[in-house]
Structures are given as structure tokens and as C-alpha cells.
Amino acid sequence: MPNPKGNPQNLEPAPSDRDIKLTEQLNFRVTKEMKEEVKAKDDPPEFCRQAIQKALNEDKEK
Template identity: 60%
Template sequence: MSNPKGKPENFGNQESRELTDNLSFRVTKEMKDAVKAKDDPSEFCRRAIQKALDEESG
């Protein structure tokens, strides 16, 4: 059985944009704890990164 968490459609993103790549970086313990406390930590990070990229380019 496949992992349902690995399907892009489970993340609310556009079907044409597959979530195939990984990104990792170091954070403080406090940052990690705060992110992990979110209902959907991965989606929170994706939205935060996209927001920062949009602000930088606009």
C-alpha cells in the first residue's frame, strides 16, 4: 500500500505541481518545536517559504 501522505493531492497544492523534491536546513530547537506543534508542519513550511519568495520577487 502506498503512503497517502506522499501524494501531492493530499497537500492541497495544484495537481500540476508534484511535490518530488526535499529541502533540509538547520533551525533552532525552539523553531523546530513551534513548527512541529502545527497541525500540518510540512504545509506550514511550504506556505511560509512560498510567502517569503513571493514577497522577495514582488
């Protein structure tokens, strides 16, 4: 009989090679077309993080 509470290893965070841990979440609305384009990328979350960081860096330069 399977454990109804799941496998304890599934509760551990995935290993990461990042210097700074990703602990926060950000939610926002986009058009259907934007969502489809982002989802078509190889790594959609990393694509979004890089795009946001690029925009933040450009904003600092102003």
C-alpha cells in the same frame, strides 16, 4: 510469517490533490525553539511550504 520486504502497498506514494507533485526535499538547520514551534502546528510540512512560498513571493515583488 510476515513478509520481510514489507507490504507492497506501503511503497506506493500517498494520493495527493495537488496540481504539482512534491518530488524534491529541502533540509536546513533551525534552532530548537523554532523546531518545537513548527512541530506544534497542525500540519508542519504544509506550514513550512506556505512560509517559504510567502517569502519567495515577497522577494519577487522587490
